[in-house]
Amino acid sequence: MKLCEITTAEISVDEVVSRLADPAIGAVITFVGVVRCETDGRAVHHLEYEAYPEMAEGTLRQIGEQICARWPTIRQVAIVHRVGRLEVGEISVVIALSSAHRAEVFDAVRYAIDRLKEIVPIWKKEVWAGGAEWRSEAVG
Amino acid sequence: METDRIHIKVRFFAAPREALGKGELQMDVPDGTTVGELVGLLTEQYPVLRPYTRFLNVAVNRAYVGMQTVLRDGDDVACLPPVGGG
Structure with a gap:
């Protein structure tokens, strides 16, 4: 099973966590990204995510490798990002990290979502009543 | 003398893809062409x-x-606007 994946299907947090199954782990941390109903005071109707999947899965794997190199207690990193049309309240991304102990998982999961937003080729179009806009936090 | 040409694929995503009206171009460019x-x-x-x-x-x-x-024949090039995952 792939640890890192771009999918058009609904994401289950439990299913992503199950990809890390390993008797040696003592802690799993998850980050769950959810479609919010407003941005900058504007009501969001829905989001459309687009990816360059062949590259994005590799870039997600690179983030996992960087995490395991930087925090040696992290055993595995699973990241699943959904693309296509997502409604308010739906899960856009799940990041799950496993470790023997809890010490480093908090810093590592923060690094994972920050790097994802910086380098993974995924784009988000916000659609609201009467308009739409591609949004990025990667440039000012 | 005619310059040798190479064949590449160029992909587009998000806003520039919509502006262009397509997600992919097949192009012939002079050998030695850089990405810039x-x-x-x-x-x-x-x-x-x-x-x-x-x-x-x-x-x-x-x-x-x-x-x-420098681009090579057969390269798969992708033009990536600022990303916005998460």
């Missing part, structure tokens, strides 16, 4: 892409590259 020169050629041929070049990153064969990178 390709971006210049693209904006000459497709002025609708001009607003997107300032913050554009480019990947060749699914890895980020610099603008000085």
Whole structure:
């Protein structure tokens, strides 16, 4: 099973966590990204995510490798990002990290979502009543 | 003397894809063309892409590259506007 994946299907947090199954782990941390109903005071109707999947899965794997190199207690990193049309309240991304102990998982999961937003080729179009806009936090 | 030409694929995503009206171009460019020169050629041929070049990153064969990178025959080039996952 792939640890890192771009999918058009609904994401289950439990299913992503199950990809890390390993008797040696003592802690799993998850980050769950959810479609919010407003941005900058504007009501969001829905989001459309687009990816360059062949590259994005590799870039997600690179983030996992960087995490395991930087925090040696992290055993595995699973990241699943959904693309296509997502409604308010739906899960856009799940990041799950496993470790023997809890010490480093908090810093590592923060690094994972920050790097994802910086380098993974995924784009988000916000659609609201009467308009739409591609949004990025990667440039000012 | 005629310059040798190479054949490449160029992919587009998000806003520039919508501006161009398609997600992929097949192009023949002179051998020795760099990524930066390709971006210049693209904006000459497709002025609708001009607003997107300032913050554009480019990947060749699914890895980020610099603008000085020299393209090779058969390269799979992707023009990547600022990403917005999460």
